[in-house]
Amino acid sequence: DILRVTVGLGDRAYDVLVGAGALSAAGPELVAHFPRGRAILVTDRHVADLHLDAVTAQLSRLGLRVEPVIIAPGETSKSWAGLEQVVDALLDRNIERSEAVIALGGGVIGDLTGFAAAVTKRGVNFIQIPTTLLAQVDSSVGGKTGINTTHGKNFAGSFHQPKLVIADRDLLATLPDRERRAGYAEIVKAALIGDAPLFAQLEAAGAGVLDGADLDQAVAAAVAFKARIVAEDERETGVRALLNLGHTFGHAFEADAPKDVIRHGEAVAVGTALAFAYSAHRGDCSADHAARVAAHLRAVGLPASPAELAHSDWNAASLVSRMRDDKKNRDGRITLILARAIGAAFIDPAADEADLLAFMETQL
Numbered sequence: 001d002i003l004r005v006t007v008g009l010g011d012r013a014y015d016v017l018v019g020a021g022a023l024s025a026a027g028p029e030l031v032a033h034f035p036r037g038r039a040i041l042v043t044d045r046h047v048a049d050l051h052l053d054a055v056t057a058q059l060s061r062l063g064l065r066v067e068p069v070i071i072a073p074g075e076t077s078k079s080w081a082g083l084e085q086v087v088d089a090l091l092d093r094n095i096e097r098s099e100a101v102i103a104l105g106g107g108v109i110g111d112l113t114g115f116a117a118a119v120t121k122r123g124v125n126f127i128q129i130p131t132t133l134l135a136q137v138d139s140s141v142g143g144k145t146g147i148n149t150t151h152g153k154n155f156a157g158s159f160h161q162p163k164l165v166i167a168d169r170d171l172l173a174t175l176p177d178r179e180r181r182a183g184y185a186e187i188v189k190a191a192l193i194g195d196a197p198l199f200a201q202l203e204a205a206g207a208g209v210l211d212g213a214d215l216d217q218a219v220a221a222a223v224a225f226k227a228r229i230v231a232e233d234e235r236e237t238g239v240r241a242l243l244n245l246g247h248t249f250g251h252a253f254e255a256d257a258p259k260d261v262i263r264h265g266e267a268v269a270v271g272t273a274l275a276f277a278y279s280a281h282r283g284d285c286s287a288d289h290a291a292r293v294a295a296h297l298r299a300v301g302l303p304a305s306p307a308e309l310a311h312s313d314w315n316a317a318s319l320v321s322r323m324r325d326d327k328k329n330r331d332g333r334i335t336l337i338l339a340r341a342i343g344a345a346f347i348d349p350a351a352d353e354a355d356l357l358a359f360m361e362t363q364l
């Protein structure tokens with residue numbers, strides 16, 4: 001029961017295959033991207049230890065010989081040095097324009113490999129096989145690739161769409177529960193921005209949504225939602241900014257917490273709950289909808305308020321100043337993604353900073 005979602009970008013349209021066994025089901029549409037019968041596959045040491053043998057066996061059953069490139073796990077590999085390592089590995093293996101490279105891993109591997117593919121020989125194709133829930137529902141779809149620089153996260157990169165995305169649930173079996181829940185926050189986010197029926201489905205499934213066929217449905221729906229936004233605004237000049245729901249608040253908490261204490265998805269969960277609470281405070285959205293958002297996050301084990309994060313030393317002025325630093329802002333004003341209801345987010349390009357600060361003080 002493999003679900004298929006098409007990201008409609010004209011002659012660059014591509015499919016996302018979702019479900020347990022999606023990799024072995026891919027067959028000819030995967031093999032078509034490897035005219036030389038070999039597949040250069042970039043992954044990290046951690047994912048290689050857990051999945052490389054099985055993935056290699058599956059690809060060899062399809063007639064592909066795998067040439068792995070294994071890099072260090074973690075965000076530090078999304079760097080100039082990491083980019084150099086991957087590009088050199090592709091050139092060492094004489095990659096040709098006609099062949100694709102596979103990214104097998106989380107968002108770090110996907111962003112790094114996608115950027116390496118974008119610049120190697122002025123662009124080779126790539127295929128995403130995401131192995132974290134975050135990567136399956138968010139980073140592997142939409143074509144944003146890149147690395148971090150000393151000036152900031154994702155400050156060097158390119159829009160480079162994959163040719164195929166294979167979101168195989170079997171690869172998530174080894175994912176720690178905390179990582180799984182953190183990735184799930186991005187599914188909730190997608191539903192809250194613009195898919196109220198999906199949110200109702202998630203609410204009805206409760207904690208059971210984190211596994212099994214319910215998860216496949218949720219992943220496919222979140223991908224389909226992101227696909228619609230990306231098709232409308234590939235380069236983020238307009239509606240694509242809606243995908244930042246919960247992220248302006250969330251990034252502030254991430255930035256103010258000690259390194260590696262809170263997960264990105266946990267900050268997004270709290271940020272999303274706050275975006276709804278703030279919308280209710282402003283009178284844009286009903287308090288009932290804000291309460292449903294917080295209740296569902298808690299039902300799946302995600303935090304829904306700053307006090308539920310694994311760090312507690314928050315300061316409202318510092319958080320608001322972090323929100324002002326967000327790279328999405330224009331003219332020194334804070335851009336917020338707020339909501340009129342569940343499934344009806346909107347962009348406020350100039351939030352009232354004094355009101356926001358007063359609100360944040362009530363939330364800590």
Ligand code: NAD
Nearest residue numbers: 046047073106107108109131132134138139144171174175
């Ligand atoms: P990650 O890639 O670092 O993976 C997290 C950890 O999980 C790593 O240690 C990894 O080795 C391990 N791991 C991966 N798959 C596993 C599995 N199946 N079982 C057990 N462990 C596994 O992090 P992530 O959360 O997947 O991605 C975060 C990155 O994604 C950030 O750099 C962020 O900027 C980026 N991102 C990009 C986009 C985009 O649109 N391009 C969107 C959102 C996030």
Ligand code: ZN
Nearest residue numbers: 186247264268
């Ligand atoms: Zn995110």
